[in-house]
Amino acid sequence: MRDNVVISKATIDRLPIYMRTLRLVQEEGIEIISSEDLGRRLAITPEQIRKDLASFGQFGKKGVGYYVRELIRNIGEILGLNRGWNISIIGVGHLGWALANYPNFMSLGFNLQAIFDIDPHKVGIKVNEVEVFHLERLQEIVTERNIAIGIIAVPEIQAQVVTDKLVEAGIGGIWNFAPRRIYAPAHIKIINEDLSVGLTSLSYYLTRLIKE
Amino acid sequence: MRDNVVISKATIDRLPIYMRTLRLVQEEGIEIISSEDLGRRLAITPEQIRKDLASFGQFGKKGVGYYVRELIRNIGEILGLNRGWNISIIGVGHLGWALANYPNFMSLGFNLQAIFDIDPHKVGIKVNEVEVFHLERLQEIVTERNIAIGIIAVPEIQAQVVTDKLVEAGIGGIWNFAPRRIYAPAHIKIINEDLSVGLTSLSYYLTRLIKE
Structure with missing residues (x-):
């Protein structure tokens, strides 16, 4: 290079x-x-x-x-995929669960180190062999396990609170699945995922197919 | 235009x-x-x-x-978002469940009309007020409800079988979340979703942040 x-x-x-x-x-x-x-x-x-x-x-x-x-x-x-980033998921709803089981992350060198939630019924269980911790242990676990990336899979209304906690915990990047804009200091990199982009593309192509 | x-x-x-x-x-x-x-x-x-x-x-x-x-x-x-496309999800795992509850689709004019699965415990339930049908009723429901788009949220190993059934049922577009390539006739539009793209972008930015 x-x-x-x-x-x-x-x-x-x-x-x-x-x-x-x-x-x-x-x-x-x-x-x-x-x-x-x-x-x-x-x-x-x-x-x-x-x-x-x-x-x-x-x-x-x-x-x-x-x-x-x-x-x-x-x-x-x-x-930078050769760096073997440690990542974490916040939120064990269906989306968080699906992401924890997504096979492509690991094959790209991302290591899911921890999952966080506030539901006492979820804390302590394992998803795809990764432990779910209470969100109040975020800072401790992020530091201990050198976690660089937080994936936000919580409901829209909790997204900003979780963002603030991730920033405080010292995370470097956030991948946000909540369908709202989140705010963080400029040194934190945010990627907003919008699942509707693929569907919108399909709409375009189908519109043309049906016209033709 | x-x-x-x-x-x-x-x-x-x-x-x-x-x-x-x-x-x-x-x-x-x-x-x-x-x-x-x-x-x-x-x-x-x-x-x-x-x-x-x-x-x-x-x-x-x-x-x-x-x-x-x-x-x-x-x-x-x-x-073509003004057309109000009817869509369906195949697979009621965590991903399918998360997609059925994704708020942005509806606000863009996509109408989730039906969900399909083969698990008898799931057939008949409702997810976000949308009924889960047995996959063997795919053709019937797709025709009856004028469904244009099928969203594949089944395990990798079932993705091609489901694709074939969707094509047979007369669907126009497929949005594929299974992490493998699926094959369909040329007149069917396929969009492959790869959830690792966002994470990969983050990796790049973090690599540079840490270097600097």
């Missing part, structure tokens, strides 16, 4: 999508992929792909394509 | 993101937003935003910004 290259935020935002698609490509047993084929799968122009990937150095071979395994390793390094 | 303008797929893929951000902006009580401010929230350059939105006609006023409500209405129309 070149050290002095300025990478646009738009490119960075596309890297996780590259990563996900390349992993699917790898699962299919494909070892080398052209920017055209990758572009088709990603719905991005081959030119954009070549431009995006060029800023990270030479992963491809002209006229042949990109080596999938090498590209995954390099993008993984850029994304 | 101009009729003869060719819109790139990359632009179309950004529209749901515009939609989601504009709705948050609207909730904050903001009526007019500049391409710069919108760009900051979206992590897209203002130039890209002006280019994207220009292909749909004139929503903005030079030197003032975009009228948020008008922009939401227009993008909603382009995305």
Whole structure:
């Protein structure tokens, strides 16, 4: 990876999508992929792909394509996936439960270290072998287990309170599933997940299908 | 909306993101937003935003910004959200349950009409006031209730079987949460949801924060 290259935020935002698609490509047993084929799968122009990937150095071979395994390793390094982040989920509702059982996190190098809730019936149980702690132990467990990321899976109304507690506990990043905006100091990175984006895309394509 | 303008797929893929951000902006009580401010929230350059939105006609006023409500209405129309799509969820695990209770779908005009499962303990119950039917009634209910979209929330191993049944039942689009590739005829639109994308983005930002 070149050290002095300025990478646009738009490119960075596309890297996780590259990563996900390349992993699917790898699962299919494909070892080398052209920017055209990758572009088709990603719905991005081959030119954009070549431009995006060029800023990270030479992963491809002209006229042949990109080596999938090498590209995954390099993008993984850029994304910091080799660091093995410790993560935690706050909220053991259906969403929290589903996230705790989501197989892709672990395969990407994220380690679910703890789950938090305030319901006494949930505290002490294990979800996918990970213990549920009372939320009042957040600070203690976050420090002890070096947890960098908190995933908010609590009802909308509790999202800000939980955010404040995560910030206080010293978390670095928050992945927010509550359908509302949360506020944190500028040094905390927040990613807001909105599950309706996929459905909205489908709507667009179906509208065109039905018109045609 | 101009009729003869060719819109790139990359632009179309950004529209749901515009939609989601504009709705948050609207909730904050903001009526007019500049391409710069919108760009900051979206992590897209203002130039890209002006280019994207220009292909749909004139929503903005030079030197003032975009009228948020008008922009939401227009993008909603382009995305076909005014059609009021009927949707269904297949699989009443934690993920299916969470999706059935996700408040944003309904506010975007998607109507959850039916849920399907094969577990006799789940068939007949209601989740968020929507009935759970046995999967063997899929074709009948899809036709009867004019369901256009199927959301796959079953375990990975059942994803393809459910896909085949949805295609047979005459569904137009599939939103796949199972962490594997599914195959359907070309006229069926598939959106694969990968929940790890958000987490992967966080990893990148945290890596940089910790370096700096």
